[in-house]
Amino acid sequence: AHQWRGVIREYADRLPVTESTRVITLGEGGTPLVFAPALSKLTGSEVYLKVEGMNPTGSFKDRGMTMAITAAVEAGAQAVVCASTGNTSASAAAYATQAGIKCAVLVPDGKISMGKLSQAIAHGAELLQVNGNFDNCLEVARKLSENYPVFLVNSVNPARIEGQKTGAFEVVDFLGDAPDYHLLPVGNAGNITAYWKGYKEYAAPYASSTAGELPAVATKTPIMWGFQAAGAAPLVAGHPITEPDTIATAIRIGNPASWDQAIAARDESGGLIDAVTDEEILAAHRWLSAKEGVFVEPASASGVAGLLKYHARGLVPAGKRIVITVTGHGLKDPQWALRNEDGTDVQPTKVDFDVVAVASALGLA
Ligand code: F0G
Numbered sequence: 001a002h003q004w005r006g007v008i009r010e011y012a013d014r015l016p017v018t019e020s021t022r023v024i025t026l027g028e029g030g031t032p033l034v035f036a037p038a039l040s041k042l043t044g045s046e047v048y049l050k051v052e053g054m055n056p057t058g059s060f061k062d063r064g065m066t067m068a069i070t071a072a073v074e075a076g077a078q079a080v081v082c083a084s085t086g087n088t089s090a091s092a093a094a095y096a097t098q099a100g101i102k103c104a105v106l107v108p109d110g111k112i113s114m115g116k117l118s119q120a121i122a123h124g125a126e127l128l129q130v131n132g133n134f135d136n137c138l139e140v141a142r143k144l145s146e147n148y149p150v151f152l153v154n155s156v157n158p159a160r161i162e163g164q165k166t167g168a169f170e171v172v173d174f175l176g177d178a179p180d181y182h183l184l185p186v187g188n189a190g191n192i193t194a195y196w197k198g199y200k201e202y203a204a205p206y207a208s209s210t211a212g213e214l215p216a217v218a219t220k221t222p223i224m225w226g227f228q229a230a231g232a233a234p235l236v237a238g239h240p241i242t243e244p245d246t247i248a249t250a251i252r253i254g255n256p257a258s259w260d261q262a263i264a265a266r267d268e269s270g271g272l273i274d275a276v277t278d279e280e281i282l283a284a285h286r287w288l289s290a291k292e293g294v295f296v297e298p299a300s301a302s303g304v305a306g307l308l309k310y311h312a313r314g315l316v317p318a319g320k321r322i323v324i325t326v327t328g329h330g331l332k333d334p335q336w337a338l339r340n341e342d343g344t345d346v347q348p349t350k351v352d353f354d355v356v357a358v359a360s361a362l363g364l365a
Contacts, residue, residue, distance in 0.1 A: 003176045004030035007063050008070060011210040014169070014201065024099045026070045028055045028062035029166055032322070033174045038291035043311050044318030049097055049181070049265055049304075050171060055317030057119060060167060060191060060327045064155060067163030069095040072151040072189060079150045083137030086116030087185070087248045087328055090259040090322050092153050093123035103209035104135040104150065108337055111249050113333035115299070133244060134188075134257045155190025156257045164191055168198025169217075171323050178203065178218040180320040181305040185327055186226035186235065186273060187251030189262035195267035195325070196224055222323070224271035226262065227306035229299070233275035245313060247336075250299035250328060272344070276305035284308055285336060288326065295330030295337070 006025035008015055017023065031054040039047040054062035059364050069092070073079055079102035082092045089105035089112075096103035104126040111133070120127050130137045138154060145152035155161060172178050176197055186192050202217040209349070210213035230234060232244035232252050241254035255264060266273050276284075281298050288294045303324040312315050330337065349355045359365035 006066060006067055007102040007163060011169055012204060013165050013211045014164075016159065016209075018103065018210075019072060021074055022068075022071035024073060024095055026056035026062065026094060026098060029064050029170065030220065031055060031170070032327060033171060033270075034292070034294060036292045036294075036324075038287070039307065040118060041315050043322070045316065045320040045322050047322045048171075049288075049292065050167060050325045051294060051297060052167070052325060052327050053300070053332075057087075057091045057094050057105060058115075058329035058332055059087040059091065060164065060325065061087045062095075062139070063166050064160035064163040064190070064194070065091040065095045065153065068092075068153040068157050068159040069099050069101075070158040071157075072103065072153065073099050075151070075248075077151040079293035080142055080153045081106070081141050081150045082153045083134060083141040084112075084116075084154075085111040085252060087135050087153040087250060087332070088154065089125065089127070090116050090123075093120045093125035096125070097123045102126065104128065104144075106141050107131050107166045107207045108137060108252075110329060111252060113249060115332040115334070133213065134253050135240075135244075138188075138257060148209055153191070155188055155255065160190060160239065161194045161197060161258075164194030165198030166300050167191075168195045169202060169327065170203050172218045173197070175255075175321065175323075179222045179274075179323040180317075181220040181225060181322045182325070183306055183322065184325040185226070185248075185251055185299055185302040186228050186255065186262060186365055187232075187299070189226075189235070189251045190257035190328070191325070192226045192265050192273075193258045193261035196221075196261075204340070222264050222270060224304055225303075225310075226266065226271070226273040227276050228273065229281060229302060230275040230277045235259065235273045236275045246281075248281050248299035248302060249333070250297060251302065274306060276302050276309055280305040282336065287342070289330065296326045297328040297330055299331040299334050300327040313334065
């Protein structure tokens with residue numbers, strides 16, 4: 001059976017590597033495209049989830065990080081830096097460890113989940129909690145990389161976008177063509193930029209550096225629908241948000257670095273970027289866990305929140321193929337599953353070690 005070799009080796013023809021490149025990989029990519037029965041039934045369309053929580057560090061960031069760390073090592077880097085709401089730092093720390101180089105991460109003070117924080121610590125990153133939000137962290141990380149011998153591995157690094165575009169390749173390879181719609185969460189806007197680049201590349205002949213001209217793989221590109229959290233929706237407002245706020249801490253970002261590229265993806269694809277409230281995000285998070293069997297972190301549910309919102313307004317057409325990227329694993333930030341819809345804590349039912357007591361608690365006796 002074929003063992004997946006990570007996105008760089010699988011898509012070497014379309015990535016900035018050569019035969020002598022030392023590939024830094026943890027086997028990322030090749031994530032499941034899961035048919036979503038409940039969302040499909042609701043909408044009358046064929047809805048699939050691209051489950052990016054199945055990557056080695058539990059989020060889609062690994063696709064970009066394998067490429068960014070590989071490129072940094074090729075350029076002679078001894079150290080990398082990133083700003084992060086948590087997932088990028090977890091990923092950078094893991095890949096830098098495999099490469100044998102140093103990693104520094106700047107995270108907003110107190111607003112990142114325990115799971116993500118513990119990953120950066122476990123992989124031995126220099127972890128600095130900055131007295132500020134993600135946008136402040138990114139500004140400092142950029143200046144650090146401009147003035148000191150450290151490479152920036154945020155998605156403003158083009159290698160990150162190159163790696164992340166493989167998400168679109170996998171969708172097309174699996175479905176046989178591009179879907180009609182692609183929905184995803186939007187924070188710093190690297191991922192919407194990367195998916196759109198990947199879809200465009202697959203729909204046109206491609207001048208590969210190693211294999212000559214490759215024919216088009218897809219006959220079309222999808223309509224891109226991006227969703228930000230309502231308290232952190234600068235692309236919807238049309239201006240930066242100085243104090244972004246949402247329970248979806250992964251996308252608590254007020255001034256996305258890939259702003260122009262996100263708008264281009266929206267407009268070129270005939271799509272939209274809209275906002276979903278924290279309540280809508282948590283309802284979608286519950287829907288995914290309870291109806292599809294897919295456990296994600298809250299931010300990851302915002303694409304699904306968008307689908308549910310647009311469906312309720314009668315704006316989701318039936319008979320289409322819809323792919324939604326769910327970006328990170330539920331175990332990254334599990335506390336939200338332990339909360340009831342009314343905000344109270346879930347209390348486990350306690351029973352004695354007795355079969356009749358257990359049967360009666362289960363309503364069987
Ligand atoms: N979903 C998750 C789980 C994320 O961690 C992020 C971004 C996004 C969606 C948004 O993706 O920024 O490409 O638009 N997390 C970054 C981080 C900012 O630092 O981990 P985007």
